[in-house]
Amino acid sequence: MHGNNEPVNLYCTLILILIVILMCFVTFYQEKQTLQVISDLKAVLPTSCIVIRDCKKQQVPEEELVTGDLVVISAGAIIPADMRILQSNGLKIETSAITGDKDAYDYTHEAVTTYPSVFEARNVAFKGSFCLEGDGIGIVVRTGKYTVI
CATH class of the missing domain: 2.70.150.10 (Calcium-transporting ATPase, cytoplasmic transduction domain A)
Known part of the structure; x- marks a missing residue:
């Protein structure tokens, strides 16, 4: 019974790893955009x-x-x-x-x-x-x- 579920488990693991990697890229992109907005706001504010x-x-x-x-x-x-x-x-x-x-x-x-x-x-x-x-x-x-x- 263990042998029949191994390919399914492998596919599930690969899908989860891809989702985690994708989420890392999305988070990085959002952080980069946020830092750019903050930088732009600081440039506009009077100093x-x-x-x-x-x-x-x-x-x-x-x-x-x-x-x-x-x-x-x-x-x-x-x-x-x-x-x-x-x-x-x-x-x-x-x-x-x-x-x-x-x-x-x-x-x-x-x-x-x-x-x-x-x-x-x-x-x-x-x-x-x-x-x-x-x-x-x-x-x-x-x-x-x-x-x-």
């Missing part, structure tokens, strides 16, 4: 921000930010570096890039001492967060590869 240097507002590329720069935050802007909020006016920031939480929180310039973690403090904004409402000013504390993300 500059408004900073206050020498008492003047000026447009500066994100790569030129340094610790101590004062960055103007406005609705619709992506936070360009890790920063401490110095001034806020109805500032709501969404932090899903860092925490995975899609809720927007009110951010303030006031000192916060009751939170156990800097990630829960509402006076520190991290690179990649998104400002949904309001405006404010923050001082850069970390840039480039030294940011949380």
Whole structure:
């Protein structure tokens, strides 16, 4: 009885191997397309921000930010570096890039001492967060590869 099922088992095995190989190629192709879309989106997104240097507002590329720069935050802007909020006016920031939480929180310039973690403090904004409402000013504390993300 075992001899009669061997060709059937061989065909089933070959079909399963072909399906697995095909799925690998499809997954690879989809990942490649996703990376291309992300790359295209990054090229479209603005990589500059408004900073206050020498008492003047000026447009500066994100790569030129340094610790101590004062960055103007406005609705619709992506936070360009890790920063401490110095001034806020109805500032709501969404932090899903860092925490995975899609809720927007009110951010303030006031000192916060009751939170156990800097990630829960509402006076520190991290690179990649998104400002949904309001405006404010923050001082850069970390840039480039030294940011949380």
